[in-house]
Amino acid sequence: MFATFHLPDFHLQAQLRLRPEWRGLPVALLEGIQGGAAGERGKSRVFQLTREARLHGVSPGMTATRAQARCPHLLLIHRQPEDEESAREALWDCTAGVSRDFEASGPGLVTLDLHGVRQDHRQLAIDRIDWLKSLGLAARAGLAENPDLAFLAARLADPVLQFNGPPGQIHERLAPLPVTVLQPLPEWLGLFQLWGIHTVGDLGALPRHELVERLGPGAGRCWDQAHGCSRRLLRLVRAPEVYQESTDLEIPTDSTEPLLFWLRRFLDRICARLTAAHLAAGSMELVLTLESSPSHRRMFRIPEPVREVEILLRILQTHLERFTAPSPVVAVALEAFPTRVVSGQANLFTRSWKDPNRLADTLARVEALLGAERMGTPRSGISHRPDSFQMHPFSLDAPPESVHLPRQVPVPGDRVPSGPPLRRFRPRRPVVVKTAVGQGCRRPDAILSGPLKGSLSAQNGPWTTSGDWWREADWQRAEWDVRHESGACYRLVLEREKWFVEGLYD
Amino acid sequence: MENLAAHRAIALRALLRERFPSAHADLPGLADLPPSTPTTAGSRLPVQAPVTVAFSPGEIQEVVAERPGCGSALLLGELLARAEAGGRTLTLVDGKDSFDPDSFGPSLCRRMLWLRCRDAEQAMQATDLLLRDGNLPEIVLDLQLNPFPEIRSFAPNVWHRFRALSEQAGTGLLVITTSPLVVSAHRRFALRPLAGAPDWESTRNDFSERLSPVPLRQRSLRGAMQG
Incomplete structure (x- = not known):
């Protein structure tokens, strides 16, 4: 079954719907676009006209001068491309809501393929006509077994005609x-x-x-x-897809539920469009407009592009759960950036994550629990100052496991560590240390305060280091590796005349 | 009195061995041990040398380092090295934010995921999330520096839940504690203080060779299910 929606006098309707003050007046639309020479206006011919103008004897094809002679109060207007574009979009939106397979058969004329639409076709046509009417557009609909017959039915319809x-x-x-x-x-x-x-x-x-x-x-x-027996394929229209949805909230909100409600609706629509285009969301951008603060923007990278609403919503929900807005949210917008669905055979020698999207979501939850700076992969910093590493976000691109021989790839700045590894106390523990002279310098002899109170032996040091002398926050320190009377080994640090236990050798 | 208690414990173990033979299938019988085989004071189970602590998919293992300086950080370095050599990602849930990247070098840390928790509760929550996720194959929950009363406050069912999640996802979980705590552990090892005084010039491998984990519990999946 095919349906044709027809907007009679489309060009005129496009202008009349935006100018309600013209309703009931004799109006004639002239050929050509406004801006032509003033002298040619009189020669322009009437293209479309209202019922009131017809009652005054004006008919299509008349020159403007002749039409005005018939009807002195005739309002002569020219075509407005912007208004026509707006009306066309309204018509296409109306039809695209029914079926994505439609043909723009002409100005104000759309033919849809209703195969696969289970709703009652006649009722559906009536609903759409009502919807267009609410937008100020009068439409007719024809239903038939082939597109050309549906078109002819639409010409005869008032407002719906079905040929059986x-x-x-x-x-x-x-x-x-x-x-x-x-x-x-x-x-x-x-x-x-x-x-x-x-x-x-x-x-x-x-x-x-x-x-x-x-x-x-x-x-x-x-x-x-x-004879109503023509057969042809529709020349389908594919409107340029915009995977973006937004809304202004009637009541500013500071809770998550209303936002999630809207985001689910957005994702429903966006994912439907992505599915129809055989695409998936590679990333998303969420914009929350706040009442009295700058907008909150957040880009989400989808590790494995998907078009499943639940997965995408979970990513947004995880972010919103840990987001604190400084002021109520007044508008919300979501845009998905499409990418092609990756489908291919996995590498024989590497394993991929079981569910990269779930892992990304889990890491976001852990990040919300700990803080972004407390999760990731440590990398050496640019300073030689101890414990000056930098945390980098954990890379999901690296596969969890590679089934191959051990690699001997040198890492820049790598060195073979010697001695036992250290367990750091963060923050380091300030202590009072008793020192004694030995081997030409004062060496720590005992810890006099704190839970680690006790005598020290087997001191190894001092190891002096310094840096950042060109800055205000310069540092200079001396380290001792000491053996506590309990048998454990600690690292003692003297910095700015204060002693600290920096860690435990373990 | 002590001898009587010891005899009763031995008798009870023998009874359990007879009643549930499959639960003890992985361990040699006490009678089979040679007289010179050393045993740990607390466990009376034999030391099987060489013992290595390694991840086992779907299993929880507990490493007990009762005293500081037993080498739990050294063991962590071993696990990092093995993960790096195998091209795997190791996740460290650091219960007291005590991991020192400088002690291991960039090459061992480049694939790891380090969670710097403030306390044991955060560490448990993070571990729970990771186990539920099931993507990360090897997780170390390091509670070595957390006060024992803090970690003892967790109900035993937490560990049973971890075990169920671990088995479900096939994740290997290794918990480092200062006292036996993980009631649902498939295996439990004890770390003894490293022998000899620290030699600061020794290489890391020299230290690793002195690492001596002692098995305290070795429960097979089959045995655990039957027992």
Whole structure:
């Protein structure tokens, strides 16, 4: 089943719907776009007109001067491309909500393929017509088994007409229509006049074979239309997809639930479009407009592009759970950046994560628990100051396991550590240390305070280091490796005349 | 009295061995041990040399380092080295933020995921999340520096839940504690203080060779299910 939605006098409707003050007035739309020479206005011809203008005797094709002579109060307007574009978008939005397979058959004319639409087609057409009416557009709808017949039904509809039945019966209903509705070639119109063919019924009465012999295959298509048996494929329209949704909240909110409600709706629509385009979300951007603060923007990278609503919503939910807005949220917007779905055979020698998206979500939850700076992979810092490493975000790109021989890839700045590893006390523990002179310098002899109080032996040091002397926060320190009377070994540090236990050798 | 208690314990173990032979299938019988085989004071189970602590998929292992300086950080370095050699990612849930990257070098740390927790509760929560995720194959929960009363306050069912999650996801979890704590551990090892005085010039390998984990519990999955 196919449906054609027809907006009669589309160009005129596009302007009238935005200017309600013109309703009830005699209005005529002139050919051409506004901005032509002033002297040519009088020669412009009437293109479309309102019912009130017709009642005054104005008809399409009249010059503007002649039309104004018939109706002195006639309002003459020119076409406005912006208004027509707006009306076209409204019509396309209306139809795209029913089926993504539709054809823009002409200005104000859309034909849909309803195969797969389970809803009652007639009721669906009525609903859409009501929807367009709420937008200020008067529409008609035709339903039939083929696109051309649906188009003809739409021309006859008031406001919905469905053609059912055998071709002969349909031909009888089409017979009174003027032959021009079949959109014959302009050169045929004069010929039809000569032959005395004025209606669809006249054309349909001619033998098809002889008609095609004289006028070519195009005439055969007209004959098929006249009998309601033409078959053709729709020239489908694919509107440029924008995977973005936004809304202004009626009541500013500072809780997560309303935002999640809207985000789910956004994702439902976005994912439907992604599915139809065989794409997946590679990343998303969430924008929360705050009442009295700068907008909050957050980009989410999807480790494994998906178009599942639940997965994408979980990522957003995890972020929102740990997000604290300084002021209520007044608007929310979400945009997905599409990418092609990766499908390919996995590498034989590497294993991928079981579920990268779930891992990313889990890491986001852990990050919310600990803080971003307390999770990741440590890398050496640019300073030689001890414990001056930098935390880098954990890379999900690295596979969890590689099934190959051990690699001997040198790492820049790597060195073979000697001695036992240290367990650091963070923060380091300040202590009072008793020192004694030995081997030419004062060495720690005992810890006099804190839980590690006790005598020290086997001191190894001092190891002095310093750095950042060109800054205010310069540092200089001396380290001792000491053995506590309990048997454990600690690292003692003297810095700015204060002693600290920095860690335990373990 | 002590002798009587010891005899009763031995008799009880013998009874359990007879009653549940499969639960003790992995361990040699006490009667099979040669007289010179050393035993640990607390466990009376034999020391099987060489013993290495390694991750086992779907199993929880507990490493008990009762005293500071037993080499738990050294063991961590061993695990990092093995993970790096195998191209695997090791996750360290650091219960007291005590890991020192400088002690291990960039090459061992480049694939690790380090969670710097402030206390044991954070560490347990983070571990729970990671185990539920099931993507990370090897997780070390390091509670070595956390006060024991803090970690003892967790109900035993937490560890049973960890075990169930670990088995479900096939994740190897290794918990480092100062006292036996993980009631659901498949295996438990004790770390003894490293023998000899520290030689600061020794290489890391020299230290690693002195690392001597002692098995305290070795429960097979099959045995655990039957027992």
